[in-house]
Amino acid sequence: MQNKIQGVYLVTDRPLCIHHRLEDVVRLSATGGVSLVQLREKEATSREFLELAIHLKKILSPFQVPLLINDRVDLCLASGADGVHLGQSDLPWYVARKLLGPKAIIGLSIETKEDWETLQKEDPSPNLDYLAVSPVFDTKTKTNTKTAWGLAGVRWLREKTNLPIVAIGGIHLDNAKDVIEAGANSLAVVSAICSANDPKEATIALKKLF
């Protein structure tokens, strides 16, 4: 599935879906050619999160767009989603790999250079599908993030790894091209699609940059 880690990557945020319901944002984005969708829910109960995951999986299947679950390996298993996105305070990636098996898509956020060094010590060739440089730019969407990497950070990680790089944080049409040129294989966006008047057109516009 490594070829799926390219292009436009949608990370969901229900409160930011101001013009359309989440499921419509996801459907429209898939119509516009999104490559991957990550369901992120920070307030939902496990039951609500699971039901939403099952619903989005049904929406995305006809488009063959993989669905990743933020953090929750159990909800990935229970919903039939394609994998998980892990932050540094989630389950260790090798534990998730063990529970999900070899076919699951597993991505890991790298928030600091220390995170990269830790990963190298754990495994110089980690069985991961991508690394997420997080955050590339400062963002209002997520407030618990570390110092922004900037374009120099994307270039730094690009020199270190052959794994696909997903860039996330403060990415929009005006700066997206620079992030790709710095070495990102995929651009993860939240508000640029979730809050768009036309999520399909917003996806198409971003996709054209690749």
Place this chain on the structure above:
Amino acid sequence: MQNKIQGVYLVTDRPLCIHHRLEDVVRLSATGGVSLVQLREKEATSREFLELAIHLKKILSPFQVPLLINDRVDLCLASGADGVHLGQSDLPWYVARKLLGPKAIIGLSIETKEDWETLQKEDPSPNLDYLAVSPVFDTKTKTNTKTAWGLAGVRWLREKTNLPIVAIGGIHLDNAKDVIEAGANSLAVVSAICSANDPKEATIALKKLF
């Protein structure tokens, strides 16, 4: 493991561990003869929750006291815990059973008579290890609970099911005997052990009532 669902059942709550650290409360309670421990963490990250689960599992193994995880099936799988306790807004019990297999201990909170009716419709002989009557009495420990069942509620569920019944909510030494007489196989307590000056003695005192 059905015989484990009897006696004193400790549900953890770190903020209520005022005299001892959580791990010491758990160790002392095991020394006092606790039958089962449920790790409940509402604020921890997945990583912290997992590390705590692995730590408590190590503490409890020599006592052969099972460790259950509240809600998180993935953390149960990853920590080697013995099962999960599920509330009505957690994963459906049959999904948890599928993910955890036949040997896991799975308990389900029944908060209303409607919850019982739903369970009966799902499966007249559900593959569960216990039902938790929640809450038996009003409690300050958990604020999102439904109307208290009272002793009449315990008697009502006792007539309906042959599954072990765990009573939870507002149980302390003064009312524990009544709850057992109403039909509870096990008494789940939080503050009565977590906040006790002597968690071992608090466990022994409750255990004597059986």
